[in-house]
Amino acid sequence: MRHVAPFAALMLAALPAQAQIRNAPAPRTLEFAAYIFAASNVCGYRIGTDAFEALLAKQNVRIDDVQPRGPFGNRVQTMFTLMSNQMAVDRDQACLAVAGEYGPEGTVARNVLLPAGANPAAPAPAEPAKPAQ
Helix, strand or coil: CCCHHHHHHHHHHHHHHHHHHHCCCCHHHHHHHHHHHHHHHHHCCEECHHHHHHHHHHCCCCHHHHCCCCCCHHHHHHHHHHHHHHHHHCHHHHHHHHHHHHCCCCCCCCCCEECCCCCCCCCCCCCCCCCCC
């Protein structure tokens, strides 16, 4: 009986740690978030929050989880720093590549990264009326 009590205490102490590990996002999800943040930082793109949040939601992650003050923000911040430094080495090629993957015409997902001047909430300007002839 004496051996059961320490074992039970150890199991109870380990439960919160196990729950946190099971709920952690997949490493690829954290890498994806860091990649998008790095592309925004290095290339000056704006993040299309709706598209970004939708991709994170598919992995059962909220944007608050991966932001700097979120529970996984430190991990994302470390990857972000490394990715930003690597992208800055060959900025032009890196920005073209990331825009091709996640830009308005992206091959992986569209509108995750938007040009700096784009405003996704604003409607496209209407074509001026042509005079009747």
